[in-house]
Amino acid sequence: xxxxxxxxxxxxxxRRVKKTEIIRxxxxxxxxxxxxxxxxxxxxxxxxxxxxxxxxxLMDAIINRVDQNDE
Amino acid sequence: xxxxxxFASLQLEPIDMNTYSNTRPDLYINRTGITFSRGVLxxxxxxxxxxxxxxxxxxxxxxxxxxxxxTKAKAFSKPRGEQSNSIxxxxxxxxxxxxxxxxxxxxxxxxxxEGQFVSADKxxxxxxxxxxxxxxxxxxx
Numbered sequence: 001x002x003x004x005x006x007x008x009x010x011x012x013x014x015r016r017v018k019k020t021e022i023i024r025x026x027x028x029x030x031x032x033x034x035x036x037x038x039x040x041x042x043x044x045x046x047x048x049x050x051x052x053x054x055x056x057x058l059m060d061a062i063i064n065r066v067d068q069n070d071e
Numbered sequence: 072x073x074x075x076x077x078f079a080s081l082q083l084e085p086i087d088m089n090t091y092s093n094t095r096p097d098l099y100i101n102r103t104g105i106t107f108s109r110g111v112l113x114x115x116x117x118x119x120x121x122x123x124x125x126x127x128x129x130x131x132x133x134x135x136x137x138x139x140x141x142t143k144a145k146a147f148s149k150p151r152g153e154q155s156n157s158i159x160x161x162x163x164x165x166x167x168x169x170x171x172x173x174x175x176x177x178x179x180x181x182x183x184x185e186g187q188f189v190s191a192d193k194x195x196x197x198x199x200x201x202x203x204x205x206x207x208x209x210x211x212x
Binding site: 032035037039040042043044045047055058060062063066 | 122127128131135142145162164167168189191192
Protein backbone atom coordinates (compact mmCIF):
# COMPACT_ATOMS: atom_id res chain seq x y z
CA UNK A 1 0.00 0.00 0.00
CA UNK A 2 1.31 3.43 -0.91
CA UNK A 3 1.91 6.02 1.73
CA UNK A 4 -0.84 8.15 0.28
CA UNK A 5 -3.37 5.33 0.63
CA UNK A 6 -2.28 4.58 4.19
CA UNK A 7 -2.73 8.21 5.11
CA UNK A 8 -6.22 8.20 3.57
CA UNK A 9 -7.06 5.05 5.53
CA UNK A 10 -5.89 6.66 8.75
CA UNK A 11 -7.90 9.79 8.04
CA UNK A 12 -10.99 7.73 7.26
CA UNK A 13 -10.68 5.66 10.40
CA UNK A 14 -10.30 8.86 12.41
CA ARG A 15 -13.50 10.19 11.01
CA ARG A 16 -15.42 7.13 12.05
CA VAL A 17 -14.39 7.31 15.72
CA LYS A 18 -17.46 8.24 17.74
CA LYS A 19 -17.27 10.08 20.96
CA THR A 20 -18.59 7.43 23.30
CA GLU A 21 -17.76 9.20 26.53
CA ILE A 22 -20.92 9.66 28.55
CA ILE A 23 -21.15 12.95 30.27
CA ARG A 24 -22.82 12.29 33.59
CA UNK A 25 -24.64 15.15 35.18
CA UNK A 26 -23.30 15.97 38.61
CA UNK A 27 -25.80 17.23 41.10
CA UNK A 28 -25.02 19.71 43.81
CA UNK A 29 -26.89 19.00 47.00
CA UNK A 30 -27.76 22.23 48.76
CA UNK A 31 -26.99 22.69 52.43
CA UNK A 32 -28.09 25.24 55.01
CA UNK A 33 -25.43 27.93 55.18
CA UNK A 34 -26.19 29.66 58.47
CA UNK A 35 -28.09 29.43 61.73
CA UNK A 36 -28.56 26.49 64.05
CA UNK A 37 -29.35 24.17 61.13
CA UNK A 38 -26.08 24.98 59.38
CA UNK A 39 -24.71 21.98 57.47
CA UNK A 40 -28.04 20.17 57.15
CA UNK A 41 -28.87 18.96 53.63
CA UNK A 42 -32.14 20.02 52.05
CA UNK A 43 -34.23 16.97 51.13
CA UNK A 44 -36.26 17.56 48.02
CA UNK A 45 -39.34 15.37 47.38
CA UNK A 46 -39.16 16.43 43.72
CA UNK A 47 -35.78 14.82 43.06
CA UNK A 48 -35.60 12.52 40.06
CA UNK A 49 -34.67 8.89 40.65
CA UNK A 50 -31.11 9.67 39.49
CA UNK A 51 -30.74 12.59 41.90
CA UNK A 52 -32.24 10.54 44.71
CA UNK A 53 -29.83 7.66 44.12
CA UNK A 54 -26.87 10.03 44.04
CA UNK A 55 -27.95 11.51 47.35
CA UNK A 56 -28.27 8.03 48.86
CA UNK A 57 -24.73 7.25 47.62
CA LEU A 58 -23.50 10.44 49.27
CA MET A 59 -25.29 9.49 52.48
CA ASP A 60 -23.80 5.99 52.47
CA ALA A 61 -20.32 7.49 52.09
CA ILE A 62 -20.92 9.82 55.05
CA ILE A 63 -22.34 7.01 57.20
CA ASN A 64 -19.39 4.73 56.40
CA ARG A 65 -16.94 7.49 57.24
CA VAL A 66 -18.65 8.13 60.59
CA ASP A 67 -18.73 4.39 61.39
CA GLN A 68 -15.00 4.07 60.60
CA ASN A 69 -14.17 7.00 62.87
CA ASP A 70 -16.20 5.43 65.68
CA GLU A 71 -14.26 2.14 65.48
CA UNK B 72 -83.29 18.25 92.90
CA UNK B 73 -81.55 19.40 89.80
CA UNK B 74 -79.91 22.81 89.74
CA UNK B 75 -81.80 25.30 87.67
CA UNK B 76 -79.67 27.01 85.04
CA UNK B 77 -80.70 29.89 82.87
CA PHE B 78 -79.23 28.63 79.60
CA ALA B 79 -80.08 31.81 77.78
CA SER B 80 -77.67 33.75 79.99
CA LEU B 81 -74.72 31.42 79.39
CA GLN B 82 -71.90 32.52 77.12
CA LEU B 83 -70.73 29.22 75.72
CA GLU B 84 -67.63 29.03 73.56
CA PRO B 85 -66.67 26.06 71.39
CA ILE B 86 -63.73 24.07 72.69
CA ASP B 87 -60.97 23.62 70.12
CA MET B 88 -59.88 20.06 70.77
CA ASN B 89 -56.73 20.62 68.71
CA THR B 90 -55.50 23.20 71.19
CA TYR B 91 -56.04 21.03 74.23
CA SER B 92 -55.03 17.68 72.77
CA ASN B 93 -51.94 16.24 74.37
CA THR B 94 -50.38 14.78 71.26
CA ARG B 95 -46.62 14.46 71.06
CA PRO B 96 -44.65 15.54 67.99
CA ASP B 97 -43.98 12.05 66.67
CA LEU B 98 -42.78 10.74 63.35
CA TYR B 99 -43.76 7.27 62.16
CA ILE B 100 -41.77 5.44 59.48
CA ASN B 101 -42.76 2.23 57.76
CA ARG B 102 -42.10 0.43 54.51
CA THR B 103 -44.50 2.57 52.49
CA GLY B 104 -43.88 6.07 53.79
CA ILE B 105 -43.71 8.43 56.74
CA THR B 106 -46.37 10.08 58.92
CA PHE B 107 -46.16 13.26 60.99
CA SER B 108 -48.46 13.23 64.02
CA ARG B 109 -50.89 16.01 64.90
CA GLY B 110 -48.41 17.05 67.57
CA VAL B 111 -45.92 18.04 64.86
CA LEU B 112 -48.57 20.20 63.21
CA UNK B 113 -49.46 21.76 66.57
CA UNK B 114 -45.86 22.61 67.39
CA UNK B 115 -45.25 24.20 64.02
CA UNK B 116 -48.69 25.88 64.03
CA UNK B 117 -50.01 24.15 60.91
CA UNK B 118 -47.40 25.57 58.51
CA UNK B 119 -48.30 25.98 54.84
CA UNK B 120 -44.69 25.32 53.87
CA UNK B 121 -41.82 23.39 55.41
CA UNK B 122 -38.24 22.48 54.66
CA UNK B 123 -37.14 18.87 55.04
CA UNK B 124 -33.59 18.85 56.39
CA UNK B 125 -31.15 16.06 57.12
CA UNK B 126 -27.82 15.75 58.90
CA UNK B 127 -26.55 12.26 57.94
CA UNK B 128 -23.45 12.62 60.09
CA UNK B 129 -25.38 13.05 63.34
CA UNK B 130 -28.42 11.09 62.08
CA UNK B 131 -30.85 13.94 62.70
CA UNK B 132 -33.89 14.82 60.59
CA UNK B 133 -35.45 18.25 60.97
CA UNK B 134 -38.75 19.69 59.84
CA UNK B 135 -38.72 23.48 59.71
CA UNK B 136 -41.71 25.75 59.15
CA UNK B 137 -40.86 28.38 56.57
CA UNK B 138 -42.21 30.78 53.95
CA UNK B 139 -43.12 29.53 50.50
CA UNK B 140 -40.35 31.62 48.97
CA UNK B 141 -37.50 30.04 50.94
CA THR B 142 -35.06 27.46 49.53
CA LYS B 143 -36.65 24.04 48.86
CA ALA B 144 -39.88 25.06 50.61
CA LYS B 145 -42.57 22.43 50.09
CA ALA B 146 -46.33 22.65 50.65
CA PHE B 147 -47.26 20.92 53.90
CA SER B 148 -50.40 21.63 55.92
CA LYS B 149 -53.80 23.20 55.50
CA PRO B 150 -54.81 25.90 58.02
CA ARG B 151 -55.70 24.71 61.55
CA GLY B 152 -59.45 24.48 61.02
CA GLU B 153 -59.18 22.59 57.72
CA GLN B 154 -56.41 20.10 58.52
CA SER B 155 -58.27 17.29 60.22
CA ASN B 156 -55.72 14.46 60.02
CA SER B 157 -52.05 13.82 60.50
CA ILE B 158 -49.87 14.20 57.40
CA UNK B 159 -48.45 11.24 55.53
CA UNK B 160 -46.21 11.07 52.53
CA UNK B 161 -44.84 8.21 50.48
CA UNK B 162 -42.07 10.21 48.81
CA UNK B 163 -39.16 7.82 48.37
CA UNK B 164 -36.53 10.53 48.76
CA UNK B 165 -37.71 11.10 52.34
CA UNK B 166 -38.55 7.53 53.28
CA UNK B 167 -35.34 6.13 51.77
CA UNK B 168 -33.11 8.75 53.38
CA UNK B 169 -34.60 8.30 56.85
CA UNK B 170 -34.63 4.50 56.83
CA UNK B 171 -30.91 4.49 55.98
CA UNK B 172 -30.21 6.21 59.28
CA UNK B 173 -32.28 3.94 61.53
CA UNK B 174 -30.00 1.34 63.14
CA UNK B 175 -30.96 -2.19 62.04
CA UNK B 176 -33.89 -1.00 59.92
CA UNK B 177 -36.23 -3.71 58.67
CA UNK B 178 -39.02 -3.35 56.09
CA UNK B 179 -41.20 -5.60 58.21
CA UNK B 180 -41.24 -3.17 61.13
CA UNK B 181 -42.73 0.20 61.91
CA UNK B 182 -40.72 2.83 63.77
CA UNK B 183 -41.67 5.80 65.94
CA UNK B 184 -39.40 8.74 66.73
CA GLU B 185 -40.34 11.38 69.26
CA GLY B 186 -39.54 14.87 68.05
CA GLN B 187 -38.07 17.75 69.98
CA PHE B 188 -39.54 21.14 69.20
CA VAL B 189 -37.33 24.22 69.29
CA SER B 190 -39.59 27.24 69.00
CA ALA B 191 -36.76 29.69 68.28
CA ASP B 192 -35.93 27.74 65.09
CA LYS B 193 -39.58 26.86 64.32
CA UNK B 194 -38.19 23.36 63.90
CA UNK B 195 -38.97 19.86 65.14
CA UNK B 196 -35.87 17.68 65.39
CA UNK B 197 -35.97 13.89 65.15
CA UNK B 198 -32.92 11.87 66.29
CA UNK B 199 -33.12 8.76 64.12
CA UNK B 200 -30.91 6.73 66.40
CA UNK B 201 -33.69 6.96 69.01
CA UNK B 202 -36.22 5.21 66.73
CA UNK B 203 -38.45 2.82 68.66
CA UNK B 204 -39.91 -0.29 67.02
CA UNK B 205 -43.69 -0.40 66.93
CA UNK B 206 -46.06 -3.14 65.88
CA UNK B 207 -48.43 -2.74 62.97
CA UNK B 208 -52.11 -2.38 63.82
CA UNK B 209 -52.92 -5.61 61.99
CA UNK B 210 -50.31 -7.48 64.06
CA UNK B 211 -52.00 -6.44 67.30
CA UNK B 212 -55.27 -8.05 66.29
